[in-house]
Amino acid sequence: DTGVSQNPRHKITKRGQNVTFRCDPISEHNRLYWYRQTLGQGPEFLTYFQNEAQLEKSRLLSDRFSAERPKGSFSTLEIQRTEQGDSAMYLCASSFGSEKLFFGSGTQLSVL
């Protein structure tokens, strides 16, 4: 499968715990995006990488959120001290040199 891969597909955690999600973009895509989607809403932009550089962050990305793309390939999104309001689908997308973003199937986070 050569699409965007996200792991895990589902994550259930208790409030206050830390969680980490992984995204493997389409091979050779140099741009990687993280979005968050809640029920009945469109995806909301969180952050964006070009290669390993994090170039843009939304004001939605509080200081409890951190994203990395250490070698310009896969990326991780970590949420520290999770809150119930963090419950959402976390989507990763990638692109190469164009605006055509290709999304993964997402990680569904439930914070109890």
Add this chain to the structure above:
Amino acid sequence: GENVEQHPSTLSVQEGDSAVIKCTYSDSASNYFPWYKQELGKGPQLIIDIRSNVGEKKDQRIAVTLNKTAKHFSLHITETQPEDSAVYFCAARTNQAGTALIFGKGTTLSVSS
């Protein structure tokens, strides 16, 4: 920043009918307008896109029109089929490098046979 409004929020049609979903955007610098289809439990899938130098684009039963003056664009699906049932999202983006796609809130399309 950019703001994208999408209408209607739900749309029900009979199989074979046409469906139209409309979006407006606020930033006149936006010049790229994709449409995504999202099925339950899956990520959004790009179905068609249009750039601001083009007024209309077609791909089989799907077409998108763009009116830059009015800052609105529309998705047209003809000869709808039950498998077209999904949530559809419009989005807009400027040409600035790295500027994120801003999405509408989605339209739930139901096609009944």
